[in-house]
Amino acid sequence: MPILSRVGRRHPRMRLLVFFIYVALIIGAVSMVYPFLVMLSGSTKSDLDAYSFDIIPTFLRDDELLYKKHIEGLFNESLSSLNMTYGSLSNGAERLSFSDVVPPETNRFTRAWSDFIASTNLPSSAWTLGYVSTPNSKTFAKHLRGFKTELGEETDGSISRLNLNYETEFVSWNAFNVIPEQYLPRLYKVLKTPMAKRWVRYREQQALHERLWFLVEPFYVSRFLRSQYGSIENYNEAHQTSVESYADIRLAETFPVNEPAAVQKDWEDFVRRSLNLLWIRVSQSAATDYQAMLKAKYQGIDTLNLRYESSYASFDEIPIPRYVEIQGPVLTDYESFISGWRDAETEVIYQAPVEALRIESTELAFRRYLIDRYESNAKINQAFGTDFASLNDISPPLEAFHYQGFLTHRSEIKREFLFRNYITVFDYLLRHGRGMLNTIIYCGLAVLIALIVNPMAAYALSRYQMPGTYKWLLFMLLTMAFPPMVTQIPVFLMLRDFNMLNTFAALLLPGLAHGYSIFLLKGFFDSLPQELFESAEMDGAGQWTMFWQITMSLSKPVLAVIALSAFTAAYSDFMFALLRCQDESMWTLMVWLYQLHEQTGQPVRYAALIMAAIPTFLIFVFCQNIIMRGIVIPVEK
DSSP: OOSSOHHHHTSHHHHHHHHHHHHHHHHHHHHHHHHHHHHHHHTTOOTTTTTOOOSSOGGGTOHHHHHHHHHHHHTTTOHHHHHHHHOOOTTSOOOOSGGGOOOOOOOTHHHHHHHHHHHSOOOGGGEEESSSOOTTTOSOOHHHHHHHHHHHHHTTTOHHHHHHHHTOOOSSGGGOOOOOOOOSBTTOOOOOSHHHHHHHHHHTTSOGGGEEEOOHHHHIIIIIIHHHHOSHHHHHHHHTOOOSOGGGOOOOSBOOTTSOHHHHHHHHHIIIIIBOGGGEEEOGGGHHHHHHHHHHHHSSHHHHHHHHTOOOSSGGGOOOOOGGGOOHHHHHHHHHHHHOEEOTTTOOEEOOOGGGEEEOOHHHHHHHHHHHHHSSHHHHHHHHTOOOSSGGGOOOOHHHHHHHHHHHTHHHHHHHHHHHHHHHHHHHHHHSHHHHHHHHHHHHHHHHHHHHHHHHHHHHHHHHOOTTHHHHHHHHHHGGGSOHHHHHHHHHHHHHHTTOTTSHHHHHGGGSSOHHHHHHHHHHHHTSOHHHHHHHHHTTOOHHHIIIIIIHHHTHHHHHHHHHHHHHHHHTOOHHHHHHOOSGGGOOHHHHHHHHHHHSOHHHHHHHHHHHHHHHHHHHHHHHHHHHHHHHHHHHO
8 A cells, every 4th residue: 555645636735745756756866876877977087177077078079188198098107207208388388287187289200200200220228108007097008908918928927927037026916017118318237147038029010109209309408407407497597698588498419519508517517417317428549548448447458358358468459348238247338438537546537538529319310311311301391291490490290299199099999998997907907816716715605505504504493492582593593693803813713713714714713603694584484384393204204304395495595595694604704804914915805905005096996996886786796586585575574
């Protein structure tokens, strides 16, 4: 019988009441669904948009935001790398965040850069790869995953074989990491390890639009000049110049003889102490000075040959080396010759003459390529519709080149950001193989035990009407009055004394019987028709037959509720699973997900929570009819 009769519903007040009831229900539904949608959307974010709370990811419909996220991923979430590659903005300012990135105008000049890359054999040290590192978002970027997958296939998934083959010391696949090269500062060296060589082979196979080329001039302005002078006004004051912005400053290929003394000092300090040796060339005209330094340092040629593992007859035979071809003591001496080496005995400083130093950069090679092909600056402007005032104004159009790649691969980039956090979670759990297996075993045994022990106890209390039955039921219900945290200390001590820690028995035995489940099952069993059991007894059925074929067959709805409760308790068990099983080989998914939460950012955590909820959600979706019958029928009985 309805609460409101059909006649009563026609009254305006009742209609208003019904209206407000529906409004309240809608608000309640929205308040439940909205947070879930925000979390679902948040699981696709990166550090750039992690704190934008929208129910549909904005980058799916906003190409400008997608481009900003692409640049963030391309530059491995490093703003300094962005400024050192793209240079200053037109007003001379630097980008302070990836939100400051705006799509550039497309132009034909990117074709010149594409032709240059195709026709010039740039060394692998002239560029690095994007989508490798995510220090802020703390997820697994595209090429870190790809490289790890290749190595996993090579080594059949064995981390020990990887360490043996490539002389590494990774403790697990989840500890595997690659640090993107940064070959502009002096600090970074070209590694010759087996892993470094294998990484070079991998990145040489990747698409051109995901490469980051190292440019010396933006590095000179961004990291050297700005760090010393700050504002352009301070720079002009120190150099007695009138440069409008840092974007107008150029770096000379050789020592700027005709420039002010302050400009000359900046150039020399930058080349001798800050710029990576990869980009510095020393003329063979300085060979005599180099040989003099080696002679003063080693005294005799035999000592040098012993250190160099060489066979020079005299110091006069030693040429000035190329940095990319040397390692060890030769590299140390070459660097000392450029920056300056002081003889401790004579106090004489040996260093390469500044006139012998030259910068060999990617942008200079690009300018030479254009001149060789188009002969003059005017013809370059005519061919590409540009307006360069001089050859020194020409810089590689990397920003436009990357934007062109973005437009071409926009769908692929969307998919990367949509799924990479989920792939990170799945990869993390998959690499911890026993985490998934332990969870499956634990949940399966927990459900099986709950469907055997609890029904058997309830059946005995229901069928035999033992004295003190209700006292036993009250005692079982009293166990629910104590929080599980209270009983964990004695449970832990008992399991330790029985040597059961770090076993499935430690996970299963404390919850072997559940008071509320027995109480619920007894009430359901009492409602079953007694005539069925009497007829079965007359036909010769034993207790096991009556229990299994009659009681259990008729109790599927309530058993589904018991099974769901047991599965949920086992699947979501974290604190007690970690306390009883501290050995990593016995950890379940919830423990591993907690470890993942400690190592990753908010978007990955959202993805982990959503993936963790999927099994329970699927069970409820496919078994909801049985579960709802298990909830409703005992109440009706």
